[in-house]
Amino acid sequence: MKDPHATAVRARPGAVHDSTTPTTTATSRPNGSGSVTVTGLRKDFGGSVAVDGISFTVPAGAFLVLLGPSGCGKTTTLRMLAGLEQPTGGQISFGDRVIARGDGTVNVPAAQREAGLVFQSYALWPHKTVRDNVEWPLKVAKWAAGRRRERVAEVLDLLAISELAERYPGEISGGQQQRVAIARMIAPEPKILLFDEPLSNLDAKLRVDTRGELMRIHRATGATSVYVTHDQVEAMTMATHVALMKDGRIEQFGSPRQLLENPRTAFTSTFIGTPPANVLPCTVIGGRMMADGPATAARLDCGPAPAGVAEGENVQVMFRATSITLQHTQPTQPTQPTQRTVPTSGQTSHRTILDALFADQAPLADRWVVGVDMPGGNRLSVILPSPVGLGPGEPVQLIFPDEPDAVFGPDGVVVGGARR
Numbered sequence: 001m002k003d004p005h006a007t008a009v010r011a012r013p014g015a016v017h018d019s020t021t022p023t024t025t026a027t028s029r030p031n032g033s034g035s036v037t038v039t040g041l042r043k044d045f046g047g048s049v050a051v052d053g054i055s056f057t058v059p060a061g062a063f064l065v066l067l068g069p070s071g072c073g074k075t076t077t078l079r080m081l082a083g084l085e086q087p088t089g090g091q092i093s094f095g096d097r098v099i100a101r102g103d104g105t106v107n108v109p110a111a112q113r114e115a116g117l118v119f120q121s122y123a124l125w126p127h128k129t130v131r132d133n134v135e136w137p138l139k140v141a142k143w144a145a146g147r148r149r150e151r152v153a154e155v156l157d158l159l160a161i162s163e164l165a166e167r168y169p170g171e172i173s174g175g176q177q178q179r180v181a182i183a184r185m186i187a188p189e190p191k192i193l194l195f196d197e198p199l200s201n202l203d204a205k206l207r208v209d210t211r212g213e214l215m216r217i218h219r220a221t222g223a224t225s226v227y228v229t230h231d232q233v234e235a236m237t238m239a240t241h242v243a244l245m246k247d248g249r250i251e252q253f254g255s256p257r258q259l260l261e262n263p264r265t266a267f268t269s270t271f272i273g274t275p276p277a278n279v280l281p282c283t284v285i286g287g288r289m290m291a292d293g294p295a296t297a298a299r300l301d302c303g304p305a306p307a308g309v310a311e312g313e314n315v316q317v318m319f320r321a322t323s324i325t326l327q328h329t330q331p332t333q334p335t336q337p338t339q340r341t342v343p344t345s346g347q348t349s350h351r352t353i354l355d356a357l358f359a360d361q362a363p364l365a366d367r368w369v370v371g372v373d374m375p376g377g378n379r380l381s382v383i384l385p386s387p388v389g390l391g392p393g394e395p396v397q398l399i400f401p402d403e404p405d406a407v408f409g410p411d412g413v414v415v416g417g418a419r420r
């Protein structure tokens with residue numbers, strides 16, 4: 001979030017409403033008008049590239065989340081959609097209308113993009129009541145008084161803040177201010193809703209509640225939402241489409257489920273999921289993927305290398321937290337971790353067991369996420385039905401499946417099938 005004062009309630013251009021004008025409610029808006037298409041979009045700041053030629057398209061009514069670590073270009077992308085930054089390459093279209101081109105031949109002003117923007121800081125006018133804050137963009141857009149009153153009542157009701165209408169921003173809570181900011185954004189019926197980390201100022205419970213509210217509003221307005229966050233839980237909960245970004249590029253684009261079940265890269269698999277999947281660096285030795293670790297420790301055998309991966313190459317293997325099990329019997333040599341293969345009872349396959357050290361644990365719904373330190377320092381997560389009665393540093397044994405859930409090649413791209 002860069003510019004709270006630029007908070008823009010983007011009024012609907014030239015939309016003069018009065019009580020006799022039939023108004024198109026957002027929910028009855030024809031499909032297609034709110035689609036968002038970005039082609040080769042680029043933003044350079046001086047010599048550095050913030051957004052490096054990204055492309056995606058989402059249909060009208062989609063909830064697109066731009067997800068990724070700090071500095072990956074999410075906010076810059078959103079600001080280009082909002083009209084607060086001019087692209088230096090590529091093109092943006094809302095529906096079939098081109099709104100910006102990197103060559104500067106098209107740059108529709110922010111106020112004419114039919115897009116509303118909410119930042120993490122609400123930037124309400126402190127000297128105006130809640131009602132006046134929400135009504136302001138409609139006045140700017142020259143809506144007639146009767147229709148303004150109707151619309152303000154409608155959105156205050158939608159956000160469940162009608163009883164706060166005559167209060168000033170200083171007289172309501174942070175969460176309520178956020179609702180007012182959202183009410184103000186949706187009042188002019190924008191086709192596109194743009195959110196830049198709108199929940200990051202809220203406490204954990206309010207975040208969860210407001211997340212649900214935003215989804216309800218998204219459905220009620222029928223608008224297309226583009227939502228920036230670095231919180232993958234938010235993305236996985238809210239999105240119909242996720243663009244996972246890294247270093248100004250899109251690492252993977254798809255539904256939350258696609259990213260979770262079929263990560264295209266090692267980066268995706270370590271960014272998505274609660275907890276994210278475990279990824280271990282390995283070297284192919286004798287046709288098998290052997291986990292890298294200290295020379296003194298036996299190496300974990302992660303299974304046969306997929307076809308096309310050469311001897312001596314570095315790969316990364318992925319084990320989901322649910323694929324590894326844990327037992328806490330004393331190892332024979334706690335200070336000298338060992339790895340061995342033992343038969344699984346009643347089966348012809350083998351399991352691989354590794355001695356490791358318990359680190360920590362945290363509840364996740366009705367289960368427990370247990371952190372374990374492997375020899376060499378890699379931290380793994382394992383999901384268990386109940387907590388482990390151990391202290392940090394006490395020995396445990398990890399039981400791995402015959403083969404990992406996915407294998408990523410030297411370039412980090414999947415080479416062996418990701419499976420659930």
Ligand SMILES: Nc1ncnc2c1ncn2[C@@H]1O[C@H](COP(=O)(O)OP(=O)(O)OP(=O)(O)O)[C@@H](O)[C@H]1O
Nearest residue numbers: 001045049050069070071072073074075076077230
């Ligand atoms: N006005 C600017 N001038 C120069 N560099 C900028 C400017 N705005 C952003 N950048 C740089 O562009 C890159 C992408 O920034 P951006 O704010 O889009 O990332 P982000 O993914 O939204 O990060 P965060 O989650 O921390 O807000 C960063 O390296 C940032 O330092």
